Amino acid sequence: xSLLDWLVLFGTLGAIVVYGLWRTRHTRGVAGYLHGGYAxxxxxxxxxxxxxxxxxxxxxSTPGQAYTDGMRFLQFxxxxxxxxxxxxxxxxxxxxxxxxxxxxxxxxxxxxxxxxQLTAFLFLxxxxxxxxxxxxxxxxxxxxxxxxxxxxxxxxxxxxVTLYTVVGGTRAVSQTQKHQMVVxxxxxxxxxxxxxxxxxxxxxxxxxxxxxxxxxxxxxVDFSTGLGSRYTFWSGMTGGFxxxxxxxxxxxxxxxxxxxxxxxxxxRLGLLFNGLVKIPMQFLILFVGVMVFIFxxxxxxxxxxxxxxxxxxxxxxxxxxxGALEQAQRAxxxxxxxxxxxxxxxxxxxxxxxxxxxxxxxxxxxxDELAIRETTRHLVREVLSPADANDTxxxxxxxxxxxLPRGVIGLLLAVILCAAMSSTASELTALASTSxxxxxxxxxxxxxxxxxxxxxxxxxxAGWGVLALLFATFASxxxxxxxxxxxxxxxFYGTILGVFxxxxxxxxxxxxxxxxxxxxxxxxxxxxxLATDLGxxxxxxxxxxxxxxxxxxxxxxxx
Amino acid sequence: xxxxxTRLSPTGVERREEMDAxxxxxxxxxxxxxxxxxxxxxxVLFGVLTAxxx
Numbered sequence: 001x002s003l004l005d006w007l008v009l010f011g012t013l014g015a016i017v018v019y020g021l022w023r024t025r026h027t028r029g030v031a032g033y034l035h036g037g038y039a040x041x042x043x044x045x046x047x048x049x050x051x052x053x054x055x056x057x058x059x060x061s062t063p064g065q066a067y068t069d070g071m072r073f074l075q076f077x078x079x080x081x082x083x084x085x086x087x088x089x090x091x092x093x094x095x096x097x098x099x100x101x102x103x104x105x106x107x108x109x110x111x112x113x114x115x116x117q118l119t120a121f122l123f124l125x126x127x128x129x130x131x132x133x134x135x136x137x138x139x140x141x142x143x144x145x146x147x148x149x150x151x152x153x154x155x156x157x158x159x160x161v162t163l164y165t166v167v168g169g170t171r172a173v174s175q176t177q178k179h180q181m182v183v184x185x186x187x188x189x190x191x192x193x194x195x196x197x198x199x200x201x202x203x204x205x206x207x208x209x210x211x212x213x214x215x216x217x218x219x220x221v222d223f224s225t226g227l228g229s230r231y232t233f234w235s236g237m238t239g240g241f242x243x244x245x246x247x248x249x250x251x252x253x254x255x256x257x258x259x260x261x262x263x264x265x266x267x268r269l270g271l272l273f274n275g276l277v278k279i280p281m282q283f284l285i286l287f288v289g290v291m292v293f294i295f296x297x298x299x300x301x302x303x304x305x306x307x308x309x310x311x312x313x314x315x316x317x318x319x320x321x322x323g324a325l326e327q328a329q330r331a332x333x334x335x336x337x338x339x340x341x342x343x344x345x346x347x348x349x350x351x352x353x354x355x356x357x358x359x360x361x362x363x364x365x366x367x368d369e370l371a372i373r374e375t376t377r378h379l380v381r382e383v384l385s386p387a388d389a390n391d392t393x394x395x396x397x398x399x400x401x402x403x404l405p406r407g408v409i410g411l412l413l414a415v416i417l418c419a420a421m422s423s424t425a426s427e428l429t430a431l432a433s434t435s436x437x438x439x440x441x442x443x444x445x446x447x448x449x450x451x452x453x454x455x456x457x458x459x460x461x462a463g464w465g466v467l468a469l470l471f472a473t474f475a476s477x478x479x480x481x482x483x484x485x486x487x488x489x490x491x492f493y494g495t496i497l498g499v500f501x502x503x504x505x506x507x508x509x510x511x512x513x514x515x516x517x518x519x520x521x522x523x524x525x526x527x528x529x530l531a532t533d534l535g536x537x538x539x540x541x542x543x544x545x546x547x548x549x550x551x552x553x554x555x556x557x558x559x
Numbered sequence: 560x561x562x563x564x565t566r567l568s569p570t571g572v573e574r575r576e577e578m579d580a581x582x583x584x585x586x587x588x589x590x591x592x593x594x595x596x597x598x599x600x601x602x603v604l605f606g607v608l609t610a611x612x613x
Contacts, residue, residue, distance in 0.1 A: 074605070081598040085591045213612025220605040233602070265580045268587075275594045279601050 001146065001409060008410030012183055013417055017164050020176035024168045030453040034101055034433050036171030036260040044178050045270025048257045048426075049248070050277065051177035054184060056138035056420035057393075058285065064305075064395035066289025070217040072231045076537070077282050079241030083248055084275030086241075088268040090504055091249040096264045101437045103255040103500075110503040111511035113442065118518055119496050120438035123252055124431060126492040131427040131464065132471025133488075135161075137393070138420045139472060142413070144308045145397045154472045161421040162465030165428045166458050170260055173425040180418035187415035188284055194404055195291040200298050207347070208294045211340065214359045215297075215366050217290045230535040239490075239537025242544055246493030248274075250500050253423075253430035292399045297340060303329045304376045305391035305398045309384055316383045325379070329372045336365035424468065432460035487536045491529060494543020495522045501544060502551050513555035514547070521546035 027033060040048070065073050100106050104120040139154040164172055199208055212218050222232045248254045248271065261267035303326050304310050313322050339361035346354035381389035400412045436457045445452075495518050502514050525543045528534060582590055 078598065078602065081594050085594055088591075209612060218608060218612035221602065221609045263580060265582055269582060269590075272590055272594050276597055279598070 001413075002406045004407045005410030005413070008407055009413050009417070012411070012414040013160075013421070016176050016179045016183070016418070017160070017421075019179065020172045021164060021168045023175045024171040027169055027171050029450050030436075030457055032171065033169035033454055033457055034429070034436075035256070036169065036174055038260060039171065039262055040174050040260045040266065040270075041262060042266045042269035042273060044174055045258050045261050045267060046273030046277070047181040048174045048177040048260075049254060049270060049274045050281070051181040051184070051419070051422035052253055052257055052426035053247075053278075053423070054181070054281075054419050055134050055423035056416045057134070059184070059188070059416050059419050060138060060141050060393050060397060062282070062285045063289030063292060064392040066217065066286040067293045067395045068392055070219040071283075071286050071290060072219045072222055074220055074279065074282055074286055075222065075231045075233055075236035076240050077244075077279050078233065078236035079238070080244045080278045081275035082237070082241050083244030084271045086245060087249045088271050091500075092258065092264060092267050092271070094504065095255065095259060096267070100259070102252050102434050103250050104252070104434065104438050107499065107503055108442075111499075111514055115499060115511050115515045115518070117438060117442070118515060119250070119499050120434050122492045122496055122522070123250075124434055126488060127251070127253060127427055127431055128464065128467060129471065129488060131424060131431065131468035134420060134424045134427060135468055136472035138416055141393050141397055142416065144306060145394060145401055146413075151473060155469060157417065157420050158424070158465060158469035158472060161424045162428065162462060162469075165425045165465065166461045169457075169461075170256060170429045170433075173422075173429055174257065174260060176425070177422045180422045183411075183418050184415050185281065185284075187411050188288055190408060191400070191404070191412055192284065192288050192291060194408055195288065195295055198295060198403065203298075203344070207344065208291065210347075211297060211343075211362075212290050212294055214343070214362055215293070216363075217293060230537070235535055235537045239535070239540055242497060242540035243490060243493060243537060246497035246540055246544070247489065250493070250496045251430070252434050253426040256430050256433055257426065289396065292396060295399070295403070297336065299403075300330065300333045302398070303372060304380060305394040306380075306388065307394075307398065309380050309388045309391070313380055313383045318379060318383050321379055322376070325372055325376050329369060332365050332368040332372060336362055336369070339365055428461050428464050428468070431464040432457050435460040435464070487529075487539075490536045490539040490543075491525055492522070492543075494525060494540040494545075495547055497540065498544040498547025498551075501548055506548075506552070509551045509555045510558070513558060514551040516554055517547050517550035520550055 024036070027037065031037065062073065095103065095106060098106060098109060102120070104116045104123065107119060108116040135154055135158045139150055139157060142148060143150040143153045164176065168175075196205060196208070199205075209218065223234070224232055225234060226232070258267040258270055261270060302310070303322075310322070313319065339358050343355055343358035343362060346352075346358055377389045377391070397412075397416070400409055404412065436453060440456055440460075441448075441453065445456075498521060499514055499518050502509050502517075521543050524546050525539050528542060529536075529539060581587070585593075
């Protein structure tokens with residue numbers, strides 16, 4: 001990496017954090033530390049909510065997902081605008097009405113302490129594990145591609161973010177996230193423009209989108225009704241809606257963002273801003289991945305994007321097999337080049353019949369390339385490990401490193417690290433808030449001074465930071481990282497949402513019924529996950545439905 | 560000391576006014592309609608793009 005890249009990278013990260021800490025240097029007391037003194041405007045809340053959700057995984061995995069699977073992942077976000085309206089109407093006024101510090105605090109006013117602490121505990125488990133993945137995910141990919149030490153990368157990201165979160169609290173997190181989000185969006189827009197300018201001369205943007213369509217990457221909306229398919233319009237609108245409701249309505253890392261608003265109006269507007277901007281933003285990130293794919297229709301892609309893994313296979317007894325696969329891939333790439341040139345000529349002549357024939361040829365060559373990539377994955381799995389066999393998360397960063405100009409590489413690395421830090425910072429403040437408010441103050445030390453709780457809040461923030469770092473150090477690469485985080489979330493979110501739905505909409509159901517229902521539902525969701533191939537988005541619906549139905553049944557039975 | 564919910568919350572009229580506060584522009588219903596309308600427009604646009612570039 002050039003000196004310019006390092007300057008851009010450290011300049012961007014350092015300037016944002018220093019500015020954030022400087023802006024919030026007058027924050028006082030535990031209320032100021034945990035909720036920023038309720039001072040944020042709607043645009044700060046909106047950008048902070050977006051930055052919390054957009055982790056480094058978003059920027060590493062999502063373009064790779066579009067490269068391999070097309071645009072259909074976008075449907076995952078279709079439930080977000082709907083959920084933003086629902087959370088604004090149903091959740092925000094209730095939280096504001098009681099001025100709670102955490103979402104779970106609300107549950108004690110409706111049910112009892114054990115229900116509050118059960119949901120808080122589920123949150124701590126799920127978010128505590130996610131915080132580790134949030135640090136580990138970019139560290140493993142960046143260290144491999146950039147040749148950095150894995151542990152040094154994990155520790156640098158984790159220590160830096162823990163430090164400024166401990167020092168500045170939630171206000172510093174919001175202030176830094178506002179600028180980090182601008183860097184993320186700006187960086188991806190720059191990447192998009194640079195990639196488009198790198199396409200061959202005369203190959204228009206319209207032709208690029210057309211070629212993406214021929215190769216099945218413009219599969220944005222799928223109205224099919226199969227339950228096993230992970231991303232369809234229906235799973236996005238239902239499962240995605242339930243997941244977004246759970247995430248934005250009951251996950252403290254998000255609730256804390258919008259409860260730091262100056263007023264209920266600012267909080268609502270911040271959430272609705274997210275509802276308006278989320279889908280276009282994800283479209284941009286996915287479309288960058290599609291453009292990287294198109295770039296590689298004219299510039300031969302590697303047979304496998306994790307170059308470090310390939311090097312290790314080349315050093316093994318199976319090296320000749322890899323050589324044969326690379327040769328076969330070059331041949332398939334050559335056939336595809338010929339077919340693409342033929343398609344362009346046919347389109348220039350407005351010869352629809354010839355264009356269709358060439359499209360068939362392009363698809364056939366692409367199928368050959370896919371088969372070769374799959375065989376290579378099997379080879380890597382056999383020689384190395386299953387964890388090494390997935391290269392989706394390496395596609396975008398490998399492309400950035402090999403093809404983007406100096407300075408832009410540093411900017412894109414800043415995008416990824418900004419995302420890692422912004423989401424981790426929210427997680428750490430949320431974990432600390434829940435630990436202090438829902439457990440420490442509630443069950444350990446109910447009456448102490450403000451200074452004592454402030455000290456404890458800082459200690460918990462540091463403690464969760466260290467735990468996340470330890471988890472990141474010992475984690476191993478699990479399938480596609482973004483999916484691993486979402487699956488983990490979906491296992492718990494449905495149950496938590498179900499408890500809140502009962503709290504909000506049923507005046508009759510009592511505490512013990514909902515508590516037992518939540519325990520049973522969590523067991524059932526985990527059983528469904530282990531025993532079936534059901535798409536993970538449905539776990540949110542199932543968990544929520546189980547809690548609502550079972551709590552009603554148990555309550556009736558008790559009556 | 561970490562404030563209890565009742566200690567932190569605004570009281571009486573003040574809280575009611577805050578809960579009912581109108582947005583600085585348009586009305587809440589209009590803003591909700593814009594967000595949901597944008598979603599509908601996006602689904603239609605993406606549906607068309609999917610069909611055209613199949």
